[in-house]
Amino acid sequence: AESLARVRAEHGNQAIYGGSYGWASAGRFHHALGQVHRFLNCIGGYTASVNTYSAAAAEVIVPHVLGLPFMKLVFESPTPADIARYCRTLLLFGGAAMKNNQVNSGGIGAHTARDQLQRIGEAGVEIINVSPVRDDTADFLDARWLPIRPNTDVALMLGLAHTLVAEGLHDTAFLERYTVGFERFLPYLLGEFDGRPKDADWAASLTEIPAATIRELARQLVRERSVLGISWSLQRQRYGEQSYWMITTLGAMLGHIGMPGGGVGYGYGCIHNMGFGGRRLPPYAVAALPQGQNPVASFIPVARITDMLESSGGELDYNGRRLTFPDIKLIYWAGGNPFHHHQDLHRLRQAWQKPDTVIVNESMWTATARHADIVFPATTMLERNDLGASGHDAYVTPMRQVRQPYAQSRNDYDIFTALADRLGAKDVFTEGRDEMQWVRHLYETTRRNAAAKGITLPEFPVFWAGEQFSIEDQVEDARFSLELFREDPQAHPLGTPSGKIEIFSATIASFGYDDCIGHPCWFDRDELLGSGRYPLHLVSNQPRTRLHSQYDHGVTSREAKIQGREAARMNPADAAARGIGSGQVVR
Ligand SMILES: Nc1nc2c(c(=O)[nH]1)N[C@H]1C(S)=C(S)[C@@H](COP(=O)(O)OP(=O)(O)OC[C@H]3O[C@@H](n4cnc5c(=O)[nH]c(N)nc54)[C@H](O)[C@@H]3O)O[C@H]1N2
Numbered sequence: 037a038e039s040l041a042r043v044r045a046e047h048g049n050q051a052i053y054g055g056s057y058g059w060a061s062a063g064r065f066h067h068a069l070g071q072v073h074r075f076l077n078c079i080g081g082y083t084a085s086v087n088t089y090s091a092a093a094a095e096v097i098v099p100h101v102l103g104l105p106f107m108k109l110v111f112e113s114p115t116p117a118d119i120a121r122y123c124r125t126l127l128l129f130g131g132a133a134m135k136n137n138q139v140n141s142g143g144i145g146a147h148t149a150r151d152q153l154q155r156i157g158e159a160g161v162e163i164i165n166v167s168p169v170r171d172d173t174a175d176f177l178d179a180r181w182l183p184i185r186p187n188t189d190v191a192l193m194l195g196l197a198h199t200l201v202a203e204g205l206h207d208t209a210f211l212e213r214y215t216v217g218f219e220r221f222l223p224y225l226l227g228e229f230d231g232r233p234k235d236a237d238w239a240a241s242l243t244e245i246p247a248a249t250i251r252e253l254a255r256q257l258v259r260e261r262s263v264l265g266i267s268w269s270l271q272r273q274r275y276g277e278q279s280y281w282m283i284t285t286l287g288a289m290l291g292h293i294g295m296p297g298g299g300v301g302y303g304y305g306c307i308h309n310m311g312f313g314g315r316r317l318p319p320y321a322v323a324a325l326p327q328g329q330n331p332v333a334s335f336i337p338v339a340r341i342t343d344m345l346e347s348s349g350g351e352l353d354y355n356g357r358r359l360t361f362p363d364i365k366l367i368y369w370a371g372g373n374p375f376h377h378h379q380d381l382h383r384l385r386q387a388w389q390k391p392d393t394v395i396v397n398e399s400m401w402t403a404t405a406r407h408a409d410i411v412f413p414a415t416t417m418l419e420r421n422d423l424g425a426s427g428h429d430a431y432v433t434p435m436r437q438v439r440q441p442y443a444q445s446r447n448d449y450d451i452f453t454a455l456a457d458r459l460g461a462k463d464v465f466t467e468g469r470d471e472m473q474w475v476r477h478l479y480e481t482t483r484r485n486a487a488a489k490g491i492t493l494p495e496f497p498v499f500w501a502g503e504q505f506s507i508e509d510q511v512e513d514a515r516f517s518l519e520l521f522r523e524d525p526q527a528h529p530l531g532t533p534s535g536k537i538e539i540f541s542a543t544i545a546s547f548g549y550d551d552c553i554g555h556p557c558w559f560d561r562d563e564l565l566g567s568g569r570y571p572l573h574l575v576s577n578q579p580r581t582r583l584h585s586q587y588d589h590g591v592t593s594r595e596a597k598i599q600g601r602e603a604a605r606m607n608p609a610d611a612a613a614r615g616i617g618s619g620q621v622v623r
Pocket residue numbers: 057058059060061066067068089090091370371372373374376377378397398399400402414415416417448576577578579583584585586
């Protein structure tokens with residue numbers, strides 16, 4: 037409390053970094069990020085963060101191109117039921133890994149992905165996995181594997197697009213009616229600016245997928261209804277905007293966007309319900325702990341934390357704006373593990389020395405906790421009462437406490453209440469409610485929101501004494517935004533300046549960026565497998581045995597390790613060439 041008071045008095049609330057990115061735990065009330073943001077707002081605000089480590093590039097580019105919030109589009113991916121019924125080819129960039137689709141943010145009520153995928157397989161849809169890793173699609177699907185050189189997917193998409201044009205197969209009627217700017221993109225595709233036609237041979241030289249395969253694939257995709265899926269990993273990389281823009285352009289050229297079981301799935305099964313959620317998600321707002329208003333305007337794109345700490349007063353470009361890095365004196369983190377999630381931890385560790393004080397609430401002795409000045413031990417979700425629900429899932433779940441808090445650990449709420457008390461903000465922070473009063477308040481608010489849409493949730497005492505409750509049988513199948521757009525683009529325009537899909541964006545062109553111009557394109561890069569200094573490429577994908585760093589102490593994660601280290605997989609030929617054998621520790 038003294039540190040917070042001093043920094044506020046001497047430097048203002050902007051000097052507190054409270055972005056506190058992280059997954060935390062399920063539960064509407066005890067959600068650690070909601071707690072820390074509400075607390076900091078009650079004492080005058082903080083420098084915040086925007087976007088996610090999951091999908092930052094897509095979150096920024098997609099609204100310019102499709103006029104929809106990225107996450108809305110993800111939840112409206114073509115459904116497996118429709119794919120099984122209408123689609124003939126499912127082309128998955130980055131696969132649709134079983135390892136990834138066992139989680140939902142906010143909690144998961146039913147793990148149905150396996151059944152849903154099996155239905156697609158049984159329907160005889162051809163599944164093609166474009167990925168450096170074969171098991172990015174489930175083994176039971178018997179997918180065709182096109183191993184691609186990592187980070188070259190945009191070149192493959194361009195090669196497919198070029199083939200469509202060269203063979204006169206692209207859907208000109210769709211492009212005319214539903215898109216703008218194809219005529220600005222076409223000369224680039226044909227190589228009229230740079231003398232490099234983006235044809236299948238050009239794509240083959242970058243992707244290492246044979247040109248004949250690319251040409252045949254283009255014909256197959258356009259012949260019958262197809263779905264293009266794109267994993268978020270394709271934008272969690274340099275020039276990450278381009279793959280999302282280009283797959284949309286390719287989808288428009290194929291002309292299946294907005295048909296059931298056709299078009300593009302923007303993150304198929306990256307998270308369970310983002311692809312496997314179906315059409316029956318809550319049509320009402322699920323209440324969350326109100327965060328209040330943040331009076332501080334300064335923010336950073338979430339992954340710029342090291343840059344911010346290294347260069348206060350420095351500037352950066354963000355989505356057409358010019359931002360200034362604030363001078364951070366105090367960091368408060370609750371519910372995330374930046375020493376797990378950030379890039380280049382050596383740089384982060386140096387930069388982390390800059391603030392006077394780092395405060396962390398944690399349940400586990402994580403690397404981030406070890407890099408803090410003050411650590412508050414926080415309870416886990418098993419040690420408190422909460423409401424389990426989210427807008428991503430049709431279930432509402434009573435989360436009843438199963439054991440007393442361990443040792444001196446406290447709920448984040450109690451930690452922040454005690455701090456707020458010392459800083460004169462207790463009443464604003466608590467509104468006079470204790471844990472169960474908040475849980476009940478959030479439930480009643482949700483219940484009212486549901487009732488306004490004709491959906492009945494049980495009364496609180498019944499809910500609290502019972503088990504997980506599903507609203508699925510009370511919800512109707514939603515129609516997706518792009519289906520409505522296809523049906524009637526005048527009545528249901530997209531939220532872009534043109535109301536259509538923007539293959540050329542005047543807005544983006546006006547930013548004048550040299551790494552993101554007015555239409556999707558391929559940018560040469562020095563970090564490519566096999567080029568120059570890089571004989572190997574590390575894919576540091578999401579871990580199969582845990583959620584990021586969470587449950588790393590658990591038996592599932594520990595049993596998968598080799599001498600206490602994370603297992604790395606390597607092509608046996610590459611390993612043999614380096615004298616590496618199975619089970620050895622490598623650096
Ligand atoms: N190399 C590499 N890096 C990556 C990724 C990758 O694929 N490869 N993936 C990126 C992605 S997509 C993401 S989303 C991020 C994830 O990064 P994070 O979300 O930061 O990772 P988690 O391990 O889930 O961290 C959550 C932390 O919150 C703590 N916690 C849980 N519940 C509570 C609670 O109730 N109270 C408090 N105070 N703490 C709690 C947990 O103990 C844990 O330490 O990682 C990113 N980083």
